[in-house]
Amino acid sequence: MIGVVADDTTGANDIGIMFSKSGYKVKVLTFEENMEIVRDADVVIIDTDSRLDSPNTAYDKVFKATKILQKAGCTMFYNKTCSVFRGNIGVEFDAMLDELNEDFAIISLSFPQNGRTTTNGIHKVNGKRLEDSEFFHDPVHPMIESNLESILKKQTRRNVTSIYLETVRKGPEELKKAIEKAKNDYQYVIIDGQTQEDLTIIAQAAAGFRVLAGSSALGEELPKVLPKSAFPNLASTVSIKDSNGVLIISGSLTPQTKEQTKELIESGVFSIVVDSRKILDSNYQEELDKVYNEAKLRLRDGQDVLIMAENNPIIVKETKEIGKLKGFSELIISKKISGFLAAVSKRLTDSLDLKRIVAAGGDTSGTVCRHLEIKGNYIVKEIDTGVPSGLVIDKEMLIVLKSGSFGKKDFLVKAVSHLKELTTS
Incomplete structure (x- = not known):
């Protein structure tokens, strides 16, 4: 079972449909402390509604939600964020890793079908850099820069690096080698992506890792390299x-x-x-x-x-x-x-x-x-x-x-x- 923590309600449903349309049965739950999870789906998503919370509150919610998912028997985890990196990104990533006693996560922010792409670490929305897009004017989390590595470094105590498109397009085996190499010195690796084909390669390379994070788009490709669902079409x-x-x-x-x-x-x-x-x-x-x-x-x-x-x-x-x-x-x-x-x-x-x-x-x-x-x-x-x-x-x-x-x-x-x-x- 895959456990997902999402920082808002629409994002929870967004990643839910990505897994669902690839054949998985998915349920989205509102975060409650000490909640019990019935195992009747391939993917369980907990919506912490923490994007607009203080960093401390967001950390606490994600830490507890991850604990609940782990107790329910999840073996793979996904930290779903805003596809333009708004919110309490760093502390929420840290909270999941801290609870799981893990120290490495793969991050993909690309969502080509919705105009989100990452090239050389620079994130764009419909061809515009974040600071040139409508998200520059966000009243709570204005996006004033586009370098994802720089954004995340300001929000976490862990080390961050990037893998660029040139490596991704060498194929899943080469990408996996690059990920394994990065794992020696870094806790977060952000991977470029421009097309759905790029996401397919990332999914193939990332399937064996325990913690993934970022936008929902990778969720559409993961079921293609993971076991099939045993549940009926809802x-x-x-x-x-x-x-x-x-x-x-x-x-x-x-x-x-x-x-x-x-x-x-x-x-x-x-x-x-x-x-x-x-x-x-x-x-x-x-x-x-x-x-x-x-x-x-x-x-x-x-x-x-x-x-x-x-x-x-x-x-x-x-x-x-x-x-x-x-x-x-x-x-x-x-x-x-x-x-x-x-x-x-x-x-x-x-x-x-x-x-x-x-x-x-x-x-x-x-x-x-x-x-x-x-x-x-x-x-x-x-x-x-x-x-x-x-x-x-x-x-x-x-x-x-x-x-x-x-x-x-x-x-x-x-x-x-x-x-x-x-x-x-």
Whole structure:
């Protein structure tokens, strides 16, 4: 059994679908201390939701999650991070190695299908260096440089090195030799990759090592060089009824999600834009009641409803100014907006018994899941690269949890259609 620790909810599902579409049965679980794991899948992923935590909290969560996976009988481990290295990267890698009493991990950040490539240690997004991409503007973890080795060295006490593309393309045997050589003097080795073929070579070379880390993309190639699954295909067994419309929640302000919500609205889906300024003042409950009542009427009539955070730059700026006056950081403001969207989701789900929900944005997805008391899900089927549908564990519910920067322009339209195909009214 493979054990994965992921630092956010959408990332957990992202790597889950990579293993799943290669034939493995996968389940994603929300981290809880002293949780027990039932061995009914090839891959168990624990979502620590630690990307926005303090380094000490992130270390503690990953250390404990790794211990839980080891106790459950996992023999291979994967530390899933953001594909652009945002978050508590170094301390989370260290936490996994410390708990396992290991001192070496292979790292691959490349995700060619989503435009992430690494060449000579320099990481790019759709051809742009990290500091020239939209991730330079991340409010919590701005990416101000592109050299992965340099980024990681600032976050770990262990030694870091890189293996470049020239070596990768000599084939798996030569790459494995380079990895073994690096292991003598370094604890982390970051490996270049530009194409899916490069990832195939990395998987072949890395399959015998106990700890891997990085983006989800390598998870698609690993099952090809590991034992086959003995579990049945979950997608063929899903049977859920729901006469309500599909609820779509969007808290992400990324360009990708903006395009996706625009496309969804243009397709005819009814939208409710939340005034984020009111979330921060005394009008919170009034705004909550207004959004809830309007959405409830539509959903009950079978209409799909999008509830989204305001993405107008002027309103976003005014919201930040209000928050600043109240002493809130941008992280706190973001979490308050996610909390509002999750509270609406919870109220609607409880009153209408909703069984189909789409959430856009990593923090939004995690917050929605916590409010709905979702402890985890089985991966069902990939909708778009890195974004699957999930069957909630111990609940009759289907969810789609999307990272803000993932998915094509029509993703949300496809996600709604996909959930309808899996259910009947």
